[in-house]
Amino acid sequence: MARFLMEFMMTKPRCLLIANFAPLSSIWDMGRGMRTALENADVSVMEYLRSDFPNEGLNRIMVKMIAEFKGPRFVLDINANENYRVPNGSLYDAYRLPRMSFITDSPLRHMAKIQAMPENSILGLVDGDFPDILADFPCPSRCHIPFPHAGPPPEPAPLSNDQRDIPVLFVGNITSAPSQDDFLTRHGGSDRGLRKALSQAVEAARETDAALYALCKAALPGKSPQDWLAATNDLESHLISTRRIALLNSLKQRKIVYCGVIDPSLRTALPGTMEDRGAVTFEDAADLMGRARVLINSSPSFRNGAHERVFYGLSRGASVVTEPSRFLTPAQATALGITPLPFAADRAATAIDHAMARTDDDRHTAQAHYARTHTWTQRMETVLTCLKDQFWTTP
Template sequence: MPGTVLLFGHADSADTVNQFLRDLAQGFRDLEQPCLLTMLDGRTPLALDPAVIRQSGSFAVDINAKIDTGDFPKLSLIVDHPVSHPRLLAPGARTVLGLIDREHCRIGDYLRAPAVFIPHGGPPPDVIAASPRDIDVLFVGNLLGEAIPRTPMEARAVEIGRGIALSCTDPFSAVLAEFGRLDPLEIKPLLDLATNESQRLARLAALRSIRAARIHVVGYVPDDLVEQMPDGAILHGFDRSFFQGRDLMHRAKVVINVTQKFPAGSHERIWYGMAAGCAVVTNRSSFLAEDFVHGESILFYDDPRQVGDLVEIALGGDQARAMAAAALPAYEAGHTWTERAERIMVAMIGRT
């Protein structure tokens, strides 16, 4: 009997990551790999079926190492920088980390388990031909409030974030360059502050640069920043469910991604946008550049203030539709959750 992949989500997690697991489970099914997805909560303790444990090739998958599977092998998808998750200091005896940026696999001293590159993925293409595409631009993401440092080191971390916000500089690299190698628990708050501040300012700069477009924003926007949104912007607020943003993608011509913390990886909104038939404007990524060509199948920015100009290019004539169509073959061939399921199978049992 073939092994079974046991996927574990958690009711307390944002539905974004639980949706990853649902789509990843479908990816395993597409490979004809037996799998079982379980959503845990505070009332549902983890229980591993002894019959499954005995099957050769069985293993578990969870998000951010939340589930302790003891000696049972597990791949944990880490959907942020691994330094941001202190629980990874004790990830489990037979855990493999699936990291979403290639450079994260090379941070050596900060990893306590073997690591493989498993970037975010997306669903099968779901382009609705009859969709009205009445939204010019869709931005999905939160705009955080200004960070308040408590110590001189934290103040310096915030300054680092401000200094790299208008570039595609990796916050982790910038923090290391300033502070050197610190203990993981020391570097975590500094990295979080630098990342949040750079992302806050980059997203604000990107949105401010957009002119004369029907734009929808899905995510938290502080009251003091509402007036700085583009004229006529429709603000949907924070979407814990993930489905609102995904549904709006079927109405959008262009999806914007502003997440410079993955310069050698990707973010799920890129893939879900492509799957829905959107053109994508995003910060430059060496991983994305392997399969997508700037100006043909994607639009890369090096400074978030360039986003407005890139949006105008995409909205010119039929460019958004043409760019989305050009991206779809490479996306479908190499960036769905089915492809990520194949990567996981190779990492865990050496084959698909």
Template sequence: MRILNCIPDVSTGSVRRMGLDIGYAFETVSDEVRTFLFTPNTPAPGHLKALFRWLCDGTKPGLLVDINGQIVTSSHGIAALNGADGKMRGFTFLTDNPSYYPSRFARWPRNCLVGTVDRSFSGAAGYLLFNKPRYVFFPHGGPPDRRDTHPLVERDIDFLFIGNVAETHKPKQHADAIFPDEPQRRDLFLRSLEQLDQRRAFLEHTLLVARETPKRFQRKDIPLVANALEAYVNARQRARALALLEGLPVTVVGRISHPTLGSQASFDTLGFVPFDDCQKLLERSKVLVNVRPGFPTGGHERIFYALAHGCGVCTSRSELLEPDRQSHGHLEFHADDLSDLRETVLDLRDRVSSSGANPLAMFDHYEKHHTWSRRLRPVMEALMDPPQN
């Protein structure tokens, strides 16, 4: 099978790195993989058409791969997939909440599979955004493990905190600011925040609250409110996490909008660091602190890249990661309200860097369950006989 892996050429974020690593995983199932790095919003249509012809000229149907639908939902991608007469199939990896991309999925090509990073995303997205695609659970993953990296006891970063922290206000003030002339959306935001259930993804939770509210909401209201809720909760939780970690030796990476956060004497605050450079920090770190609710049955990409580098990980609760928590001791969940965060990260650091730690068990579990090569198996199975939609 010929595979064309289309990756936005933005070097600072995680998408480019993940796209390249997914491409390396595809090379384990095909010896005809081409990578197309493109500038977002200007994907060189002439070059694309030549690559589409190459995809269709193989002995088996070719596979067009992209991230967040940037190519498969473009006019060129839709025309190619719809006009390929079965000679081309598509797969797009949604790296986050599908409510971030409603306009991109107003139309959908035939023979295209969507990978979602949380099990709940397919149902909520199907109701709110687009019903035609077929979905497969495709959680974030990581590269082959780096078990030859430095032992944890030799690493100089005790705690690595990665995440932007936007400034927030009290709930009503914040709702008034983001929905100043939209009382229904403002009301749904406040209701969803008041009834917050972190066992559900934000899109699913907001949809359920809207259904139980006497007021009628337009379908387009739900993703907008869910996105605002997700941003607010993430910012508040990360701000609280940094406050709770005060006094510990923490290296802080990310844009911090709060004037007093990140400046504690015990913190080494680096500001924004490109994702590829964060890999070098992971090589030096004992524990990654990853406060990122929103994937209750999935997992954020930093978790898996940290495990690949042998780090301990303290993160938000996830059904997908419960076997990791129980099996190898390198992963722990913090409480939803973060009340145990400080104690949890200290215990985790001491455990994973002790002489009795068994990193090989963690690496073996990671290789078996979480690499991008492992993630591709259900995708390739689902692509064997895609429906005509």
């Protein structure tokens, strides 16, 4: 047995990557980044490409194929997709096949799929506050691990400040969302006490880095986790839309290049001075980041984490201005070339000026720090260590 175990652990691991074909979304590029990091770590990767038209037959063939490998093996997916079943439970558990799912958003956005995960699985959470959510929603996964967003290795020859022809780049969709009054009515009804508590939650979400789920849970005592889920998702949608509109209007005197989908009903709420490139693929957006002096990332979802645009922007040499977060200390943010956005949107120009003042030497220092700390290479090291501890100590 000792010899068999030694041979098992010395065998090159194999991974079935369930990748998502979604060019307008970052999950397509993140999947490619994770695959490259795994292959650089000497993991053999077989890729199943999913989209909105599932191919269950092919998935089952590929699962069976990797399960027949006698060495260390696992499935890596994004957002708990492809939860196929057999008569006695999960397809993956039937093959004793470990699975790691990278949850790219709040778990509340994918809860039904998370609760359908196999027992032999790990959840990777992008925000340090998100484990508190899972405490209220039992799921079968063996454990969850910190798995913050990341990015690719830095570009080897980033453009200098003088070569960058986009002063300020703003990437992110502006979609329809509940108004504050809609939010209060939907979750507080006519109860004055609940409406007041929810109003205070909205105010705290706008002015602090408090976790959104904790705010809604505190405002709705005695309600069910499903009530907290619905309220938090609505609050998040409201914040994203209103925050991005407020920021763009506060910067209407600046030359802003904007990329993203804008809901037609909200277009008149935006300044006509910005250069609207419309919807672009995430890969094209990353190329624009390589030409930008400053990248603005507004994603108030992550109070103890960071959006992937932060790290893809850093990889392309942009100075990043992003939402405040407890994920990075002020010293860490400075080392990475990150400037926090003020909670007050009308003060955003100050943050832009600060980021604009960063020099080419600052960029080289920031990229070196980024390369050591926040690429997919570091994230995959965490995954492989957890798989070894949880599943690969015995064949």
